[in-house]
Amino acid sequence: MVSMLDLKNALFEGGVVGAGGAGFPTHAKLSDQADTVILNCAECEPLIKVDRQLMVDYINEILSGMQMMVEAMGAKEGIIAVKKSYTASIEAVKSNIGNYKNLRLHILPDIYPAGDEVVLIYETTGRIVPQGKIPILVGCVVCNVETVLNIYQKVTSDTNVVNKFVTVAGLVKKPVTVKVPVGVTVKELIDMAGGVSTEEYVPLMGGPMTGRICGLNDVVTKTTKALLILPPNCLPIRKRQSSPKMDIRNAMSVCSQCSMCTSLCPRNLLGQSIAPNVFMRAIANGLTYDVEPFLNSFFCCSCGLCEMYSCHQGLSPRRLLDQYKGALRAKGVRVPDKPGKGVADPMRDERRVPEHRLITRLGLAGFDVPAPMTEITSVKEVKLMLRQNIGAPCVPSVKVGDTVSVGQKIAAPPEGALGTCLHASIAGTVTAVTDNFVSIKA
Numbered sequence: 001m002v003s004m005l006d007l008k009n010a011l012f013e014g015g016v017v018g019a020g021g022a023g024f025p026t027h028a029k030l031s032d033q034a035d036t037v038i039l040n041c042a043e044c045e046p047l048i049k050v051d052r053q054l055m056v057d058y059i060n061e062i063l064s065g066m067q068m069m070v071e072a073m074g075a076k077e078g079i080i081a082v083k084k085s086y087t088a089s090i091e092a093v094k095s096n097i098g099n100y101k102n103l104r105l106h107i108l109p110d111i112y113p114a115g116d117e118v119v120l121i122y123e124t125t126g127r128i129v130p131q132g133k134i135p136i137l138v139g140c141v142v143c144n145v146e147t148v149l150n151i152y153q154k155v156t157s158d159t160n161v162v163n164k165f166v167t168v169a170g171l172v173k174k175p176v177t178v179k180v181p182v183g184v185t186v187k188e189l190i191d192m193a194g195g196v197s198t199e200e201y202v203p204l205m206g207g208p209m210t211g212r213i214c215g216l217n218d219v220v221t222k223t224t225k226a227l228l229i230l231p232p233n234c235l236p237i238r239k240r241q242s243s244p245k246m247d248i249r250n251a252m253s254v255c256s257q258c259s260m261c262t263s264l265c266p267r268n269l270l271g272q273s274i275a276p277n278v279f280m281r282a283i284a285n286g287l288t289y290d291v292e293p294f295l296n297s298f299f300c301c302s303c304g305l306c307e308m309y310s311c312h313q314g315l316s317p318r319r320l321l322d323q324y325k326g327a328l329r330a331k332g333v334r335v336p337d338k339p340g341k342g343v344a345d346p347m348r349d350e351r352r353v354p355e356h357r358l359i360t361r362l363g364l365a366g367f368d369v370p371a372p373m374t375e376i377t378s379v380k381e382v383k384l385m386l387r388q389n390i391g392a393p394c395v396p397s398v399k400v401g402d403t404v405s406v407g408q409k410i411a412a413p414p415e416g417a418l419g420t421c422l423h424a425s426i427a428g429t430v431t432a433v434t435d436n437f438v439s440i441k442a
Protein backbone atom coordinates (compact mmCIF):
# COMPACT_ATOMS: atom_id res chain seq x y z
CA MET A 1 0.00 0.00 0.00
CA VAL A 2 1.34 3.44 -0.93
CA SER A 3 1.22 6.03 1.88
CA MET A 4 -0.56 9.35 1.38
CA LEU A 5 2.69 11.30 1.66
CA ASP A 6 4.41 9.11 -0.96
CA LEU A 7 1.35 9.39 -3.20
CA LYS A 8 1.28 13.17 -2.86
CA ASN A 9 4.98 13.45 -3.73
CA ALA A 10 4.62 11.07 -6.67
CA LEU A 11 1.66 12.99 -8.12
CA PHE A 12 3.41 16.34 -7.71
CA GLU A 13 6.59 15.07 -9.39
CA GLY A 14 4.58 13.22 -12.05
CA GLY A 15 2.63 16.32 -13.09
CA VAL A 16 -0.78 14.78 -12.36
CA VAL A 17 -3.66 17.28 -12.56
CA GLY A 18 -7.40 16.90 -13.05
CA ALA A 19 -7.64 15.75 -16.66
CA GLY A 20 -11.36 16.40 -16.90
CA GLY A 21 -11.10 20.12 -17.56
CA ALA A 22 -10.63 21.94 -14.24
CA GLY A 23 -6.95 21.00 -13.87
CA PHE A 24 -6.64 21.15 -10.10
CA PRO A 25 -3.31 19.59 -9.02
CA THR A 26 -4.32 16.11 -7.82
CA HIS A 27 -1.81 15.84 -4.95
CA ALA A 28 -3.41 18.89 -3.34
CA LYS A 29 -6.81 17.17 -3.27
CA LEU A 30 -5.67 14.16 -1.22
CA SER A 31 -6.80 14.35 2.40
CA ASP A 32 -7.12 12.07 5.41
CA GLN A 33 -10.51 13.75 6.00
CA ALA A 34 -11.96 11.90 3.00
CA ASP A 35 -14.25 8.97 3.65
CA THR A 36 -15.38 8.63 0.03
CA VAL A 37 -13.47 8.76 -3.26
CA ILE A 38 -15.67 9.21 -6.34
CA LEU A 39 -14.58 8.27 -9.86
CA ASN A 40 -16.19 10.72 -12.28
CA CYS A 41 -17.15 8.82 -15.43
CA ALA A 42 -19.88 11.23 -16.47
CA GLU A 43 -17.88 12.96 -19.21
CA CYS A 44 -20.20 15.86 -18.39
CA GLU A 45 -20.26 17.64 -21.74
CA PRO A 46 -22.02 16.31 -24.85
CA LEU A 47 -19.93 14.79 -27.72
CA ILE A 48 -16.85 14.01 -25.57
CA LYS A 49 -16.04 10.29 -25.68
CA VAL A 50 -12.81 9.85 -23.75
CA ASP A 51 -13.61 8.45 -20.32
CA ARG A 52 -16.21 5.91 -21.38
CA GLN A 53 -13.63 4.32 -23.71
CA LEU A 54 -10.81 4.43 -21.16
CA MET A 55 -13.09 2.55 -18.75
CA VAL A 56 -13.26 -0.31 -21.24
CA ASP A 57 -9.62 -0.29 -22.42
CA TYR A 58 -7.97 0.26 -19.01
CA ILE A 59 -10.54 -1.05 -16.55
CA ASN A 60 -8.11 -2.83 -14.21
CA GLU A 61 -5.63 0.04 -14.17
CA ILE A 62 -8.45 2.46 -13.31
CA LEU A 63 -10.00 0.28 -10.59
CA SER A 64 -6.51 -0.36 -9.13
CA GLY A 65 -5.85 3.39 -9.16
CA MET A 66 -9.11 3.95 -7.28
CA GLN A 67 -8.18 1.25 -4.76
CA MET A 68 -4.82 2.99 -4.21
CA MET A 69 -6.55 6.33 -3.60
CA VAL A 70 -9.04 4.81 -1.13
CA GLU A 71 -6.28 3.03 0.81
CA ALA A 72 -3.82 5.94 0.82
CA MET A 73 -6.43 8.34 2.23
CA GLY A 74 -7.92 5.77 4.62
CA ALA A 75 -11.34 6.32 3.04
CA LYS A 76 -14.25 3.97 3.63
CA GLU A 77 -15.17 3.43 0.00
CA GLY A 78 -14.63 4.31 -3.63
CA ILE A 79 -17.66 4.94 -5.84
CA ILE A 80 -17.35 4.24 -9.56
CA ALA A 81 -19.93 6.65 -11.00
CA VAL A 82 -20.82 5.88 -14.62
CA LYS A 83 -23.60 7.33 -16.78
CA LYS A 84 -26.44 4.92 -17.54
CA SER A 85 -25.96 5.10 -21.31
CA TYR A 86 -22.27 4.02 -21.09
CA THR A 87 -23.26 0.38 -21.29
CA ALA A 88 -19.83 -0.99 -22.32
CA SER A 89 -18.18 0.88 -19.43
CA ILE A 90 -20.77 -0.45 -16.98
CA GLU A 91 -20.21 -4.00 -18.23
CA ALA A 92 -16.44 -3.62 -17.81
CA VAL A 93 -16.91 -2.39 -14.23
CA LYS A 94 -19.37 -5.17 -13.36
CA SER A 95 -16.99 -7.84 -14.70
CA ASN A 96 -14.01 -6.64 -12.68
CA ILE A 97 -15.16 -4.78 -9.58
CA GLY A 98 -15.40 -8.00 -7.55
CA ASN A 99 -11.59 -8.10 -7.45
CA TYR A 100 -11.39 -4.83 -5.52
CA LYS A 101 -12.23 -4.16 -1.88
CA ASN A 102 -14.42 -1.21 -0.96
CA LEU A 103 -15.33 -0.19 -4.50
CA ARG A 104 -18.93 0.01 -5.66
CA LEU A 105 -20.65 0.93 -8.92
CA HIS A 106 -23.15 3.80 -9.01
CA ILE A 107 -25.10 4.34 -12.22
CA LEU A 108 -25.76 8.00 -12.96
CA PRO A 109 -28.75 9.40 -14.88
CA ASP A 110 -27.99 10.78 -18.37
CA ILE A 111 -28.37 14.39 -17.34
CA TYR A 112 -26.35 17.57 -17.79
CA PRO A 113 -24.21 18.48 -15.83
CA ALA A 114 -23.81 15.06 -14.17
CA GLY A 115 -20.04 15.56 -14.03
CA ASP A 116 -20.19 18.81 -12.05
CA GLU A 117 -18.57 17.86 -8.72
CA VAL A 118 -21.41 19.25 -6.60
CA VAL A 119 -24.05 17.47 -8.69
CA LEU A 120 -22.01 14.25 -8.81
CA ILE A 121 -21.54 14.17 -5.03
CA TYR A 122 -25.26 14.67 -4.47
CA GLU A 123 -26.21 12.01 -7.02
CA THR A 124 -23.81 9.42 -5.54
CA THR A 125 -23.93 10.15 -1.79
CA GLY A 126 -26.91 12.46 -1.16
CA ARG A 127 -24.52 14.99 0.44
CA ILE A 128 -24.68 18.68 -0.45
CA VAL A 129 -21.40 20.58 -0.69
CA PRO A 130 -21.95 23.93 1.08
CA GLN A 131 -22.00 26.77 -1.45
CA GLY A 132 -18.61 28.25 -2.25
CA LYS A 133 -16.83 25.36 -0.48
CA ILE A 134 -14.91 22.31 -1.68
CA PRO A 135 -15.93 18.61 -1.70
CA ILE A 136 -13.63 17.57 1.15
CA LEU A 137 -15.92 19.51 3.52
CA VAL A 138 -18.43 16.70 3.04
CA GLY A 139 -15.72 14.02 3.13
CA CYS A 140 -15.45 13.52 -0.65
CA VAL A 141 -12.61 13.57 -3.16
CA VAL A 142 -13.65 13.43 -6.83
CA CYS A 143 -11.30 12.26 -9.59
CA ASN A 144 -11.82 12.00 -13.31
CA VAL A 145 -11.19 8.64 -15.09
CA GLU A 146 -8.12 9.78 -17.03
CA THR A 147 -6.66 11.33 -13.87
CA VAL A 148 -6.96 8.01 -12.04
CA LEU A 149 -5.27 6.26 -14.97
CA ASN A 150 -2.42 8.77 -14.70
CA ILE A 151 -2.20 8.14 -10.95
CA TYR A 152 -1.96 4.38 -11.52
CA GLN A 153 0.72 4.76 -14.20
CA LYS A 154 2.80 7.11 -12.05
CA VAL A 155 2.67 4.83 -9.00
CA THR A 156 3.23 1.51 -10.77
CA SER A 157 5.66 2.45 -13.56
CA ASP A 158 6.88 5.95 -12.66
CA THR A 159 5.30 7.34 -15.84
CA ASN A 160 4.94 11.11 -15.83
CA VAL A 161 1.98 12.82 -17.53
CA VAL A 162 3.08 13.47 -21.12
CA ASN A 163 0.06 12.30 -23.12
CA LYS A 164 -3.57 13.38 -23.37
CA PHE A 165 -6.68 11.67 -24.70
CA VAL A 166 -8.72 14.06 -26.86
CA THR A 167 -11.97 13.53 -28.79
CA VAL A 168 -11.93 15.27 -32.19
CA ALA A 169 -15.48 15.52 -33.54
CA GLY A 170 -17.92 17.68 -35.47
CA LEU A 171 -17.20 18.72 -39.04
CA VAL A 172 -14.25 16.32 -39.51
CA LYS A 173 -14.06 13.41 -41.95
CA LYS A 174 -13.28 10.75 -39.33
CA PRO A 175 -14.27 11.56 -35.71
CA VAL A 176 -11.69 9.99 -33.40
CA THR A 177 -10.43 9.93 -29.85
CA VAL A 178 -6.65 10.22 -30.01
CA LYS A 179 -3.86 9.72 -27.50
CA VAL A 180 -1.41 12.51 -28.32
CA PRO A 181 1.63 14.08 -26.69
CA VAL A 182 0.72 17.20 -24.70
CA GLY A 183 1.59 20.24 -26.82
CA VAL A 184 0.39 19.19 -30.31
CA THR A 185 -1.54 21.82 -32.25
CA VAL A 186 -5.23 22.06 -33.11
CA LYS A 187 -4.26 21.81 -36.77
CA GLU A 188 -2.52 18.47 -36.15
CA LEU A 189 -5.57 17.18 -34.27
CA ILE A 190 -7.77 18.06 -37.24
CA ASP A 191 -5.39 16.20 -39.58
CA MET A 192 -5.56 13.15 -37.29
CA ALA A 193 -9.34 13.18 -37.79
CA GLY A 194 -8.95 13.10 -41.56
CA GLY A 195 -9.26 16.87 -42.03
CA VAL A 196 -12.32 19.11 -42.04
CA SER A 197 -15.36 18.21 -44.11
CA THR A 198 -16.31 21.82 -44.92
CA GLU A 199 -14.70 25.18 -45.66
CA GLU A 200 -16.73 27.06 -43.06
CA TYR A 201 -16.07 26.06 -39.47
CA VAL A 202 -15.07 27.31 -36.03
CA PRO A 203 -12.79 25.19 -33.79
CA LEU A 204 -13.86 24.90 -30.17
CA MET A 205 -11.43 23.61 -27.55
CA GLY A 206 -13.47 21.64 -24.99
CA GLY A 207 -17.14 20.75 -24.92
CA PRO A 208 -20.00 22.75 -26.47
CA MET A 209 -21.18 24.09 -23.09
CA THR A 210 -17.95 25.32 -21.51
CA GLY A 211 -15.26 25.13 -24.22
CA ARG A 212 -13.59 28.15 -25.84
CA ILE A 213 -13.15 29.18 -29.47
CA CYS A 214 -9.53 28.54 -30.41
CA GLY A 215 -7.07 29.02 -33.27
CA LEU A 216 -5.37 26.39 -35.42
CA ASN A 217 -2.04 26.99 -33.64
CA ASP A 218 -3.43 26.59 -30.13
CA VAL A 219 -2.09 23.51 -28.38
CA VAL A 220 -3.32 20.58 -26.31
CA THR A 221 -2.71 20.90 -22.56
CA LYS A 222 -3.12 18.38 -19.74
CA THR A 223 -6.76 19.46 -19.39
CA THR A 224 -7.86 19.38 -23.06
CA LYS A 225 -10.66 16.85 -23.42
CA ALA A 226 -12.08 17.64 -26.85
CA LEU A 227 -11.68 19.58 -30.04
CA LEU A 228 -15.00 20.23 -31.75
CA ILE A 229 -15.15 21.58 -35.29
CA LEU A 230 -18.52 23.32 -35.41
CA PRO A 231 -20.61 25.25 -37.96
CA PRO A 232 -20.31 29.04 -37.48
CA ASN A 233 -24.08 29.41 -37.11
CA CYS A 234 -24.67 26.77 -34.43
CA LEU A 235 -25.88 27.89 -30.99
CA PRO A 236 -22.65 27.24 -29.01
CA ILE A 237 -20.64 29.38 -31.47
CA ARG A 238 -23.23 32.15 -31.82
CA LYS A 239 -23.44 32.48 -28.03
CA ARG A 240 -19.67 32.92 -27.73
CA GLN A 241 -19.57 35.54 -30.46
CA SER A 242 -22.19 37.90 -29.08
CA SER A 243 -20.88 41.07 -27.44
CA PRO A 244 -21.41 41.65 -23.70
CA LYS A 245 -22.97 45.06 -24.48
CA MET A 246 -25.53 43.37 -26.70
CA ASP A 247 -26.15 40.72 -24.01
CA ILE A 248 -27.08 43.47 -21.53
CA ARG A 249 -29.24 45.34 -24.07
CA ASN A 250 -31.09 42.13 -24.87
CA ALA A 251 -31.61 41.44 -21.18
CA MET A 252 -33.06 44.97 -20.74
CA SER A 253 -35.46 44.58 -23.61
CA VAL A 254 -36.71 41.00 -23.56
CA CYS A 255 -36.12 39.28 -20.21
CA SER A 256 -39.66 38.28 -19.25
CA GLN A 257 -38.69 37.18 -15.73
CA CYS A 258 -40.19 33.80 -16.46
CA SER A 259 -37.49 32.41 -14.10
CA MET A 260 -37.01 29.25 -16.14
CA CYS A 261 -33.24 29.83 -15.95
CA THR A 262 -33.45 29.60 -12.16
CA SER A 263 -35.89 26.69 -12.13
CA LEU A 264 -33.46 24.52 -14.12
CA CYS A 265 -30.19 25.83 -12.63
CA PRO A 266 -28.39 22.77 -11.22
CA ARG A 267 -26.78 24.73 -8.38
CA ASN A 268 -30.05 26.46 -7.42
CA LEU A 269 -31.74 23.04 -7.40
CA LEU A 270 -29.21 22.00 -4.73
CA GLY A 271 -30.18 24.89 -2.49
CA GLN A 272 -27.47 27.37 -3.50
CA SER A 273 -28.15 31.11 -3.63
CA ILE A 274 -27.50 31.57 -7.36
CA ALA A 275 -30.71 32.75 -9.06
CA PRO A 276 -29.97 33.87 -12.64
CA ASN A 277 -33.38 35.50 -13.16
CA VAL A 278 -32.84 37.73 -10.11
CA PHE A 279 -29.39 38.66 -11.44
CA MET A 280 -30.87 39.43 -14.89
CA ARG A 281 -33.53 41.64 -13.29
CA ALA A 282 -30.84 43.51 -11.37
CA ILE A 283 -28.62 44.22 -14.39
CA ALA A 284 -31.51 44.96 -16.74
CA ASN A 285 -32.90 47.57 -14.34
CA GLY A 286 -29.65 48.84 -12.79
CA LEU A 287 -30.79 47.72 -9.32
CA THR A 288 -27.49 48.27 -7.52
CA TYR A 289 -28.99 49.09 -4.09
CA ASP A 290 -29.00 45.37 -3.41
CA VAL A 291 -25.61 43.72 -4.05
CA GLU A 292 -26.74 40.16 -3.26
CA PRO A 293 -27.68 39.16 -6.84
CA PHE A 294 -24.19 40.25 -7.95
CA LEU A 295 -22.35 38.55 -5.09
CA ASN A 296 -24.31 35.37 -5.70
CA SER A 297 -22.62 35.13 -9.11
CA PHE A 298 -19.78 33.41 -7.20
CA PHE A 299 -22.06 30.40 -6.71
CA CYS A 300 -22.59 29.90 -10.47
CA CYS A 301 -20.52 26.98 -11.82
CA SER A 302 -20.71 28.33 -15.41
CA CYS A 303 -22.38 25.17 -16.70
CA GLY A 304 -24.17 27.26 -19.34
CA LEU A 305 -27.53 25.54 -19.00
CA CYS A 306 -29.37 28.83 -18.43
CA GLU A 307 -28.27 30.33 -21.75
CA MET A 308 -27.94 27.25 -23.97
CA TYR A 309 -31.10 25.46 -22.84
CA SER A 310 -33.41 27.19 -20.37
CA CYS A 311 -33.92 30.71 -21.70
CA HIS A 312 -36.70 30.90 -24.29
CA GLN A 313 -35.60 34.45 -25.20
CA GLY A 314 -32.08 33.48 -26.19
CA LEU A 315 -30.53 35.56 -23.40
CA SER A 316 -27.09 34.92 -21.89
CA PRO A 317 -27.20 34.84 -18.07
CA ARG A 318 -24.05 32.69 -17.83
CA ARG A 319 -21.88 35.02 -19.89
CA LEU A 320 -23.04 38.02 -17.90
CA LEU A 321 -22.57 36.19 -14.59
CA ASP A 322 -19.04 35.21 -15.66
CA GLN A 323 -18.29 38.83 -16.50
CA TYR A 324 -19.54 40.18 -13.19
CA LYS A 325 -17.80 37.42 -11.25
CA GLY A 326 -14.51 38.22 -13.03
CA ALA A 327 -14.88 41.94 -12.38
CA LEU A 328 -15.63 41.37 -8.68
CA ARG A 329 -12.58 39.08 -8.35
CA ALA A 330 -10.41 41.70 -10.05
CA LYS A 331 -11.55 44.20 -7.42
CA GLY A 332 -10.49 41.79 -4.67
CA VAL A 333 -14.00 40.61 -3.72
CA ARG A 334 -13.93 37.06 -2.35
CA VAL A 335 -16.54 34.27 -2.41
CA PRO A 336 -19.20 35.28 0.16
CA ASP A 337 -19.20 33.12 3.27
CA LYS A 338 -22.91 32.44 3.66
CA PRO A 339 -24.89 29.24 3.87
CA GLY A 340 -27.20 27.94 1.18
CA LYS A 341 -30.45 26.17 2.02
CA GLY A 342 -28.58 22.91 2.62
CA VAL A 343 -31.39 20.87 1.03
CA ALA A 344 -32.29 20.04 -2.55
CA ASP A 345 -35.39 21.46 -4.23
CA PRO A 346 -38.30 18.99 -3.89
CA MET A 347 -38.82 19.26 -7.68
CA ARG A 348 -35.15 18.61 -8.49
CA ASP A 349 -35.55 15.15 -10.01
CA GLU A 350 -38.19 16.39 -12.47
CA ARG A 351 -36.13 19.45 -13.39
CA ARG A 352 -32.89 17.70 -14.29
CA VAL A 353 -32.05 18.22 -17.98
CA PRO A 354 -31.71 15.03 -20.08
CA GLU A 355 -28.52 15.09 -22.11
CA HIS A 356 -30.16 13.94 -25.37
CA ARG A 357 -32.55 16.90 -25.21
CA LEU A 358 -29.68 19.27 -24.59
CA ILE A 359 -27.78 17.93 -27.62
CA THR A 360 -30.86 18.45 -29.78
CA ARG A 361 -31.35 21.98 -28.44
CA LEU A 362 -27.72 22.78 -29.26
CA GLY A 363 -28.29 21.56 -32.83
CA LEU A 364 -25.49 19.00 -32.48
CA ALA A 365 -27.39 15.69 -32.65
CA GLY A 366 -25.83 14.91 -36.05
CA PHE A 367 -22.36 15.06 -34.49
CA ASP A 368 -23.11 12.62 -31.68
CA VAL A 369 -21.43 9.67 -33.40
CA PRO A 370 -18.74 7.17 -32.28
CA ALA A 371 -15.21 8.57 -32.03
CA PRO A 372 -13.07 5.43 -31.67
CA MET A 373 -9.75 5.42 -29.81
CA THR A 374 -6.61 5.77 -31.96
CA GLU A 375 -3.00 6.15 -30.83
CA ILE A 376 -0.82 8.68 -32.67
CA THR A 377 2.92 8.26 -32.27
CA SER A 378 4.75 10.47 -34.75
CA VAL A 379 4.69 14.13 -33.79
CA LYS A 380 7.41 16.48 -35.05
CA GLU A 381 7.10 19.34 -32.61
CA VAL A 382 5.32 20.26 -29.38
CA LYS A 383 4.73 23.52 -27.54
CA LEU A 384 4.30 22.95 -23.81
CA MET A 385 2.49 25.77 -22.04
CA LEU A 386 3.97 26.64 -18.65
CA ARG A 387 0.47 27.25 -17.25
CA GLN A 388 -1.41 23.98 -17.74
CA ASN A 389 -3.48 23.82 -14.58
CA ILE A 390 -4.91 25.75 -11.63
CA GLY A 391 -2.08 27.32 -9.60
CA ALA A 392 1.19 28.99 -10.44
CA PRO A 393 2.79 28.65 -13.89
CA CYS A 394 5.89 26.44 -14.04
CA VAL A 395 9.42 27.83 -14.21
CA PRO A 396 11.52 26.19 -16.95
CA SER A 397 14.69 24.31 -16.05
CA VAL A 398 15.89 23.77 -19.66
CA LYS A 399 17.41 26.13 -22.23
CA VAL A 400 17.42 26.36 -26.01
CA GLY A 401 19.65 23.64 -27.49
CA ASP A 402 19.19 21.13 -24.64
CA THR A 403 18.41 17.57 -25.62
CA VAL A 404 15.46 16.04 -23.71
CA SER A 405 13.92 12.57 -23.47
CA VAL A 406 10.23 11.68 -23.14
CA GLY A 407 9.09 12.20 -19.55
CA GLN A 408 12.11 14.30 -18.54
CA LYS A 409 11.22 17.13 -16.14
CA ILE A 410 11.56 20.48 -17.94
CA ALA A 411 9.78 22.84 -15.54
CA ALA A 412 8.38 23.02 -11.99
CA PRO A 413 6.22 25.46 -10.00
CA PRO A 414 7.97 28.00 -7.75
CA GLU A 415 8.88 26.67 -4.27
CA GLY A 416 5.76 26.36 -2.10
CA ALA A 417 3.30 27.42 -4.84
CA LEU A 418 0.28 25.35 -5.88
CA GLY A 419 1.09 23.47 -9.09
CA THR A 420 2.81 20.40 -10.50
CA CYS A 421 5.87 19.58 -12.60
CA LEU A 422 5.96 19.64 -16.40
CA HIS A 423 7.72 17.06 -18.56
CA ALA A 424 8.90 16.72 -22.16
CA SER A 425 6.16 14.96 -24.13
CA ILE A 426 8.47 13.99 -27.02
CA ALA A 427 12.21 13.32 -27.28
CA GLY A 428 14.17 16.03 -29.08
CA THR A 429 15.85 19.40 -28.84
CA VAL A 430 14.52 22.44 -27.03
CA THR A 431 13.94 25.14 -29.67
CA ALA A 432 12.31 27.90 -27.62
CA VAL A 433 11.92 28.89 -23.97
CA THR A 434 9.71 31.89 -23.18
CA ASP A 435 7.73 33.13 -20.17
CA ASN A 436 4.76 31.16 -21.49
CA PHE A 437 6.01 27.99 -23.14
CA VAL A 438 8.81 25.55 -24.01
CA SER A 439 9.02 24.17 -27.57
CA ILE A 440 10.66 20.86 -28.44
CA LYS A 441 11.49 19.57 -31.92
CA ALA A 442 11.72 15.80 -32.40
Ligand code: SF4
Pocket: 254, 255, 256, 257, 258, 259, 260, 261, 262, 276, 277, 280, 310, 311, 312, 313, 314, 315, 317
Ligand atom coordinates in the same frame (compact mmCIF):
# COMPACT_ATOMS: atom_id res chain seq x y z
S1 SF4 B 1 -35.11 32.32 -18.71
FE1 SF4 B 1 -34.49 34.13 -19.92
S2 SF4 B 1 -36.34 35.37 -20.05
FE2 SF4 B 1 -36.68 33.91 -18.36
S3 SF4 B 1 -35.95 35.00 -16.53
FE3 SF4 B 1 -34.23 33.81 -17.30
S4 SF4 B 1 -33.10 35.23 -18.60
FE4 SF4 B 1 -35.15 36.12 -18.30
Ligand code: SF4
Pocket: 261, 264, 265, 266, 267, 268, 274, 276, 299, 300, 301, 302, 303, 304, 305, 306, 307, 317, 318, 321
Ligand atom coordinates in the same frame (compact mmCIF):
# COMPACT_ATOMS: atom_id res chain seq x y z
S1 SF4 C 1 -24.43 28.83 -15.75
FE1 SF4 C 1 -26.58 29.32 -15.38
S2 SF4 C 1 -27.54 27.30 -15.00
FE2 SF4 C 1 -25.32 27.02 -14.74
S3 SF4 C 1 -24.92 27.32 -12.56
FE3 SF4 C 1 -24.66 29.32 -13.57
S4 SF4 C 1 -26.62 30.31 -13.38
FE4 SF4 C 1 -26.97 28.15 -12.98
